[in-house]
Amino acid sequence: GAGVPLFIAQSTADQVVLPNTTSLFVERSCDAGGSVRTDWVDYTDELGHGGMAILVGPDVVIWLAQMFDGVANQSSCGVTPPVAPADPVPTKPTS
Numbered sequence: 001g002a003g004v005p006l007f008i009a010q011s012t013a014d015q016v017v018l019p020n021t022t023s024l025f026v027e028r029s030c031d032a033g034g035s036v037r038t039d040w041v042d043y044t045d046e047l048g049h050g051g052m053a054i055l056v057g058p059d060v061v062i063w064l065a066q067m068f069d070g071v072a073n074q075s076s077c078g079v080t081p082p083v084a085p086a087d088p089v090p091t092k093p094t095s
Contacts, residue, residue, distance in 0.1 A: 005073035007063045009039045009056040012083055016049035024085035030077035037063070038076040040083070 006029065010022040019040075029036045039056065047055065067073070 006036045011041045011043050011052050014049055019083040020086040023081045023083045027085045035073040035075040037074050
C-alpha cells in the first residue's frame with residue numbers, strides 16, 4: 001500500500017529485471033502516494049544480476065535498521081530516473 005516505505009535498488013544495465021519496468025513501477029508507486037527510495041546503480045555486465053545483491057546488501061541492512069528505528073524513508077519520488085519508464089501499453093507487432 002501507499003503507507004509502506006519501499007527501498008528499490010536497480011541496475012541500469014540489468015537484463016533480468018529490466019530497468020524500464022522498475023522505473024514504471026516506481027512512477028506508479030509514487031503517483032499512488034508511496035514513499036519509494038530508489039537507488040539506481042550503473043555497472044557493467046560483468047557484475048550481473050546476482051552481483052547487484054552483494055553490492056547493495058549493506059545499504060538494505062542499514063535501511064531496514066532505520067525503518068525499525070523510526071527514521072523517515074528518504075523518498076526518491078519527484079527525482080527523474082536515469083531510465084525512462086516502460087510503455088505501460090506496448091504496441092502489438094504488425095505482420
